[in-house]
Amino acid sequence: MLKELYERQSIRKYLDKPVEEEKIMELLRAAMNAPTARNTQSWRFMVIENREALDHMQTLSPYTGMMKTAPCAIMVLGDKRDIEPEEYLYVNAAAAIENMLIEAVHQGLGTCWCAIGPRTERIENFRNYFHIEDHLIPIGVVAVGYGDEVKPKVDRFDPEKISYYK
Numbered sequence: 174m175l176k177e178l179y180e181r182q183s184i185r186k187y188l189d190k191p192v193e194e195e196k197i198m199e200l201l202r203a204a205m206n207a208p209t210a211r212n213t214q215s216w217r218f219m220v221i222e223n224r225e226a227l228d229h230m231q232t233l234s235p236y237t238g239m240m241k242t243a244p245c246a247i248m249v250l251g252d253k254r255d256i257e258p259e260e261y262l263y264v265n266a267a268a269a270i271e272n273m274l275i276e277a278v279h280q281g282l283g284t285c286w287c288a289i290g291p292r293t294e295r296i297e298n299f300r301n302y303f304h305i306e307d308h309l310i311p312i313g314v315v316a317v318g319y320g321d322e323v324k325p326k327v328d329r330f331d332p333e334k335i336s337y338y339k
């Protein structure tokens with residue numbers, strides 16, 4: 174068992190402590206090592222460390238209140254020029270995000286994955302605020318920081334969700 178997988182939880186409260194640049198790079202390295210359809214690596218990443226932008230994020234997408242305490246967020250975008258149909262951009266980005274979340278646990282960091290797309294209003298809010306080019310779709314934004322909350326561990330394993338075709 175990979176312990177980081179089972180320790181990962183969405184963290185919505187962070188310490189007022191910056192995240193080391195090397196750790197951010199490790200998250201991005203982990204993200205870019207994820208599989209992608211036809212190896213298109215259609216992802217792009219924007220590291221957001223601007224306090225004003227982090228504080229403002231909740232007006233772009235309602236469930237991103239944790240960004241007010243996060244020292245950093247990583248936006249994951251998909252490049253429409255790399256692959257069609259668009260659904261692949263989401264699948265590829267999701268694989269990258271999950272890798273980031275697991276690597277973050279390994280680095281002693283907390284994270285919270287927040288969706289942007291496919292809701293068009295949120296995509297446009299992020300596009301306008303961060304001046305994102307038309308060929309890029311902001312798919313998700315991950316809060317990153319040192320956690321300031323302890324949550325009970327949960328085990329969601331549910332044999333009812335498994336079927337067999339032998």
Ligand SMILES: Cc1cc2nc3c(=O)[nH]c(=O)nc-3n(C[C@H](O)[C@H](O)[C@H](O)COP(=O)(O)O)c2cc1C
Pocket residue numbers: 181182183184185236237285286287288
């Ligand atoms: C696609 C996706 C979108 C999510 N969007 C948000 C969000 O906007 N805000 C938030 O606080 N959490 C968001 N989450 C986190 C989920 O709420 C969280 O993963 C779920 O409640 C399970 O809790 P855990 O991550 O602690 O195991 C999102 C997770 C995923 C996978």
